[in-house]
Amino acid sequence: MSESAVAARPSDAVTPAGNGKFRRSLFGGLVTALPVVLIGLAILGFAPAYYMHLALAAFVNLIIVVGLQIFMGNSNIANLGHSAFVGVGAYGVAVLSTPLAMKKLSIPNAPFGLAFVELNPLAAAVLALLVVAVLAAISGKIISRLSGVAATIVSLALLIIVHSVFLNWTDLFKGNQAFFGIPKVINLPAMLVASVAVIVIARLFKDSRWGLQLRASAQSPQAAAAFGIDAKRLRLVAWVLSALICGLAGVLFAYFAGTISPKLFYFQQIFITLAMLILGGMATVTGAVTGVIVLSIGLEFIRSIESGVTIAGVQLPQLLGLSGVALGVVIVLCMAFRPGGISGRLELDEQLSRLFRRDAR
Amino acid sequence: MDYALQQLLNALAFGAEYSLVALGLAVVFSIMGLVNFAHGEIIGVSAYSVFLAAALGLTSPIVAVLLAVAAAALAAVTFERVAFRPVRYAPTTTGLLTAFGVSIVVQNLFMLLISPKPQSVSILNGLNQMWFFGPFAVSSLQVMELVVSGLTILALVLFLSRSTLGLAIRAASRDFATVRLMGIRANRVIATAFAISGALAGIAAVFILARRGSVSPDLGFGLVLKAFVACVLGGFGSLAGAAAGGMLLGFIEVGLLVALPQEYGGFKDALTYVIIVALLVYRPEGLLGQRVELGDKEI
Numbered sequence: 001m002s003e004s005a006v007a008a009r010p011s012d013a014v015t016p017a018g019n020g021k022f023r024r025s026l027f028g029g030l031v032t033a034l035p036v037v038l039i040g041l042a043i044l045g046f047a048p049a050y051y052m053h054l055a056l057a058a059f060v061n062l063i064i065v066v067g068l069q070i071f072m073g074n075s076n077i078a079n080l081g082h083s084a085f086v087g088v089g090a091y092g093v094a095v096l097s098t099p100l101a102m103k104k105l106s107i108p109n110a111p112f113g114l115a116f117v118e119l120n121p122l123a124a125a126v127l128a129l130l131v132v133a134v135l136a137a138i139s140g141k142i143i144s145r146l147s148g149v150a151a152t153i154v155s156l157a158l159l160i161i162v163h164s165v166f167l168n169w170t171d172l173f174k175g176n177q178a179f180f181g182i183p184k185v186i187n188l189p190a191m192l193v194a195s196v197a198v199i200v201i202a203r204l205f206k207d208s209r210w211g212l213q214l215r216a217s218a219q220s221p222q223a224a225a226a227f228g229i230d231a232k233r234l235r236l237v238a239w240v241l242s243a244l245i246c247g248l249a250g251v252l253f254a255y256f257a258g259t260i261s262p263k264l265f266y267f268q269q270i271f272i273t274l275a276m277l278i279l280g281g282m283a284t285v286t287g288a289v290t291g292v293i294v295l296s297i298g299l300e301f302i303r304s305i306e307s308g309v310t311i312a313g314v315q316l317p318q319l320l321g322l323s324g325v326a327l328g329v330v331i332v333l334c335m336a337f338r339p340g341g342i343s344g345r346l347e348l349d350e351q352l353s354r355l356f357r358r359d360a361r
Numbered sequence: 362m363d364y365a366l367q368q369l370l371n372a373l374a375f376g377a378e379y380s381l382v383a384l385g386l387a388v389v390f391s392i393m394g395l396v397n398f399a400h401g402e403i404i405g406v407s408a409y410s411v412f413l414a415a416a417l418g419l420t421s422p423i424v425a426v427l428l429a430v431a432a433a434a435l436a437a438v439t440f441e442r443v444a445f446r447p448v449r450y451a452p453t454t455t456g457l458l459t460a461f462g463v464s465i466v467v468q469n470l471f472m473l474l475i476s477p478k479p480q481s482v483s484i485l486n487g488l489n490q491m492w493f494f495g496p497f498a499v500s501s502l503q504v505m506e507l508v509v510s511g512l513t514i515l516a517l518v519l520f521l522s523r524s525t526l527g528l529a530i531r532a533a534s535r536d537f538a539t540v541r542l543m544g545i546r547a548n549r550v551i552a553t554a555f556a557i558s559g560a561l562a563g564i565a566a567v568f569i570l571a572r573r574g575s576v577s578p579d580l581g582f583g584l585v586l587k588a589f590v591a592c593v594l595g596g597f598g599s600l601a602g603a604a605a606g607g608m609l610l611g612f613i614e615v616g617l618l619v620a621l622p623q624e625y626g627g628f629k630d631a632l633t634y635v636i637i638v639a640l641l642v643y644r645p646e647g648l649l650g651q652r653v654e655l656g657d658k659e660i
Contacts, residue, residue: 078454080461142638145645148453149396150593154641157590157634168627271465278458320477321578324469331462335455336447 021207029203031349032286033196035293036062040192052188058296059191060253062289064273065280066195066202067245069288071238072277074211076218077148080270081155084162085132085243087265089250092128094179094260095172097121102181109171121185125251132247133240135162140239144232159270166262178261186255194252198245202285203347205241210234272299275327278334281341286348291341295330302326363497368619374503376611377510378565380604382588383595384514385561387603390592391534392554394453398460399440400588401581402467403559407433407566408482408576409471415484425484429570430563437559438552449551464582471578479577488571506568513564514604517557521600526553534598594637596650605649613637 043055068082095110096119103115119127139158143151166173173179205211217224217231224231254260272295280291306322334341346354382400389397410432411425419425444463448456489502521527526549533540533550541547562581569580588603591610595602613636617629641647 076452076454078457078461142642146593146641147597147646149390149457149597150641150645150647152396152457153589153593154638156586157638160586161631161634164628164631168625168631274458274461319473321469321472325466325473328462328464328466328469332444332459332466335451335459335462336444339448339451339455 022204025203025207026200028207028347028349029200029285030196031352032203032289032347033199035348036195036199036289037192039293040188040195044188054300056186056188056191056256057253058292059188059195060249060256061273061276061296062195062292063198063249063252064246064269065276065288065292066198066285067242067249068273068277069282069285070202070205070245071235071242073282073284073288074206074214074218074238075235076215077235078152079155079239079242080152080274081157081159082242082246082273083265083267083269084159085136085246086250086253086269087162087166087262088132088135089128089247090254090260090265091166091173091179091250092131092247093121093124093251093254094182096127097124097183098179098181099183106174106179106181107172111171114172121183121255125248125255128251129244129247132243132250136240136243136247137236140236140243143239144235159266163262163266166265173262176262178259180259182254182258182260184256184258186252191252191256194248198248199285199289201241201245202288205238206285210237214238271324271327275330277341279330279341281343281345283340283345284343284347286346286351287341287343289348290343294342295327298326299323366497367499368615370499370503370507371618372612372615373608374500374506374611375614376608377506378568378584378607379588379591379610380607381510381513381561381565382584383591383603383607384517384600385558385565386585386588386592387595387598387600388517388530388554388558388561391598391600392530392537393445393449393551394456395445396453396457396460396589397445397558398457398585399444399463399467400558400562401579401583401585402464403433403436403440403562404566404569404581404584405467405471405576405578406436407563408570408580409475411484411566411570412475412480412482412576415482419484422485422487426567429567430560433563433566434556434559437555437562441551441555468578468582475578477578479575481575482570483574485567485571486574488567502568502571509564509568513561517561517600520557526550530554590634590637592647594640594647596647599647599649602647602649606647609648610637 040055040059043051047055064082064086067085068079071077071079071082095107095114096117098106098118100116100118103110103118108115139154143154146154167175169175206215213224213229214231214234214237216227217229217234221231250265253264276291276295277288278291279295280289281287302323306319343351382404385403386397386400389395389400407429411419411429414425414428419428440463444459445456448459488505489500491498492501492504521531529540529545529550530553532543533545533547533554537547540550565584566581569584570576573580587610588607591606592598592603593606594609595604595606610633613633614629617632618626621629621632644650
């Protein structure tokens with residue numbers, strides 16, 4: 001445990017909702033978001049248009065991974081179903097905000113009169129997140145009651161249920177085909193603001209009373225229960241918050257891509273975001289951010305090799321599956337040699353303050 | 362009546378297959394607390410070795426069956442040695458994520474080294490015939506699935522209850538530290554458990570190959586997800602629970618197939634999972650699981 005965390009404890013006990021503590025974690029969250037902002041601004045300023053799409057996709061992954069961290073990092077239960085919420089968020093706004101003319105082409109037989117509904121993007125987003133919240137509350141109620149392993153399996157079952165509904169409820173979701181015509185209202189600056197907000201929320205939750213209690217109950221269920229901590233309720237809170245952020249990622253994805261299909265929100269996305277979180281380190285929000293930055297860049301390199309490149313005049317064949325192998329190897333090696341990931345137990349601001357303290361000495 | 366019997370046989374055959382795979386998961390979990398997501402890829406390795414052997418000119422189905430089981434057992438032991446031993450004493454979540462990683466690696470290796478597309482394997486098609494008993498026509502594969510699964514489970518029970526190593530395995534699932542104090546080698550117990558788990562997966566692989574007649578990289582993944590659900594349904598870590606959960610899953614699936622109208626057939630998987638999750642609301646510890654007291658499995 002870090003010295004600063006130990007030093008901070010006694011004062012927390014005196015003023016549980018202390019103002020100074022809130023300000024400290026708000027500041028910490030902003031420091032953690034700083035690299036993201038810098039990268040975002042650099043892309044805005046210098047990168048060619050082709051990279052804009054990649055960057056937006058990477059930011060969506062960032063929001064998903066931070067959302068995933070809220071549940072996995074604090075409760076230490078693996079969640080393999082978060083893409084279900086991303087999908088519900090994305091399809092929610094797709095169904096609600098697509099222009100009527102487009103809907104006549106794509107989903108003319110939508111039930112509940114949804115073929116004749118066209119909301120403005122903001123209202124659609126709020127409604128979609130409401131649907132995500134209801135789904136999360138129901139699934140969370142079940143998952144928070146189960147033991148760790150069973151909870152993971154049920155989170156997977158949730159993913160399969162939601163995916164199967166997308167595929168088979170063709171009147172509403174167009175099934176296997178792409179759902180197109182969603183208004184493209186999100187650009188990079190908006191995405192940046194959302195990313196920073198999400199990072200700060202995750203940090204505030206982690207440092208909050210609930211976050212601390214949940215982390216304590218993950219480390220030692222008995223000791224936490226002896227202190228009167230209701231771990232089930234806390235898991236439910238973390239699950240719903242995590243789901244809402246993943247849902248937000250889905251909403252943003254739909255609004256920048258304009259076209260979505262069910263397979264985008266399935267195992268491929270789970271693999272990638274999970275590997276990012278594990279590589280960075282799931283105990284901290286900094287870890288989530290680090291993992292996304294490192295793997296987004298790394299995967300882009302691997303993808304360019306995967307599609308067959310020419311090295312020193314030799315044309316390499318297409319190597320489908322190479323990025324998958326790399327993701328898996330990252331997960332396995334991380335778990336074996338550095339289970340804490342790159343960033344370990346300390347947030348960026350805590351690492352920095354340690355560094356400066358050592359310099360001063 | 363004929364139809365009802367046919368569906369009963371269907372349910373039993375599906376259930377037997379799920380039970381086999383779920384038992385493989387439960388054997389490993391009960392001993393070292395590993396949630397082996399890579400179990401599906403053990404099935405995959407087994408199926409792909411039959412595919413490769415057939416491509417190299419193997420024609421005897423019996424040899425193919427033996428090869429499938431041996432390859433699966435070998436793959437399971439290798440996975441343990443390479444990937445799971447470093448995380449043996451780590452928390453459950455670490456092991457689970459490692460296994461998930463192994464599963465991704467192996468699936469993508471199939472894609473990379475062989476092909477992302479399904480490859481045809483016809484060597485075991487002979488197992489899938491129609492048998493006629495008087496007025497009844499039954500699929501030989503389903504009968505074999507049921508009989509072989511039953512015999513395998515019987516053999517497993519005999520092994521676990523009668524042999525020294527089986528006793529050690531059962532003891533290890535209760536208290537590994539004490540088993541080691543009795544002079545039993547941890548590595549041997551765990552390797553045996555993985556070999557058993559692999560052999561069960563290999564038998565399942567034979568049936569899958571005989572039914573589908575092709576291999577694809579995600580061959581075992583979906584099946585193992587269902588087997589996991591069967592394990593959770595029966596009570597995670599309980600062997601009897603895994604077998605019972607698998608059977609129940611088979612009955613739920615076939616029941617839904619019969620009950621659902623044709624146009625809603627696609628919702629079968631979704632509804633299956635909904636039913637199971639609903640069952641878990643009433644029994645969070647699973648049907649045959651024991652209510653684990655807080656901290657029981659903690660070290």
